[in-house]
Amino acid sequence: MDRVKKILLEHEVVPSIHRMLILQALMNSCSHPSADEIYRALLNQIPTLSKTTVYNTLKTFEEKGIIESFSIMNNEVRYELQPHPHAHFKCKLCGTIYDIYGSFDCLRDKIVEGHKVQEQHINLIGICAACQKKDKNDA
């Protein structure tokens, strides 16, 4: 528990009891829990816990660089015709999604660390070329 507190302080997050328990739950878990799973796991220890607190706390942790989030195939799905395998780049500023060809191995139907791969999704996020240029011109 001291270790948990230390991590929070190192990242400039006030170590409230809720935050310590939520981070501890994350550190003890190796199952990539969702917000709801963390909430349910802690209800025994903190019967008054609010789900909003879990969401707020996880958002704080991510902003402070303590944790990272990811998602695999969920809401707000986007569609495209079946092209050659490629990756996607989404610009944080303008929201445009670019196709990225080449420079990625196609793992479909291959075995990776014992697991049989059927689909492969590579998502890059950052600042696109157009927005970089725009930023330079503005400055």
Next chain:
Amino acid sequence: MDRVKKILLEHEVVPSIHRMLILQALMNSCSHPSADEIYRALLNQIPTLSKTTVYNTLKTFEEKGIIESFSIMNNEVRYELQPHPHAHFKCKLCGTIYDIYGSFDCLRDKIVEGHKVQEQHINLIGICAACQKKDKNDA
């Protein structure tokens, strides 16, 4: 429009007017549209169009292999501590998410086709080693 009809027939999908227009909208677009964007784009041509039809149709297209879907950072987000960069493998059968280390370049802070990469998410989907073994035993 004949080209659209041909694609549908080749994939054993009855070429109704709705399906042809939805596929055409997808083929004309280079912006990886969402279901809602397709719906709004077609409202002029088909004022009676239902959003459910768009969802149903896209699902059919995907099942028949005409299109593919993907999503970038959305609902049902999952969390983990900041570890070394790695990919995720999600098993279609048991739902378990495995970490995959190695065999992927870390592109963070690199430039890819002109775009500055800040985050990288690699998601593999398929049948995990455990479920493959289980299947063999069942057979």
Next chain:
DNA sequence: TTTCAATTTGTAATCATTACAAAATTAAAT
């Protein structure tokens, strides 16, 4: 003890998506 800021809570709203059943359309058979 008062005060102020930060934290936590609970309810209601949002948004993409799905469930479901009714209505409309189509094709085939009579």
Next chain:
DNA sequence: ATTTAATTTTGTAATGATTACAAATTGAAA
């Protein structure tokens, strides 16, 4: 042309994750 059955389309209501927001609580400092 009419009936029939299957398919397609529609609209409404539900679901489920997440967020907005404002009130309540807590904690630390003065």
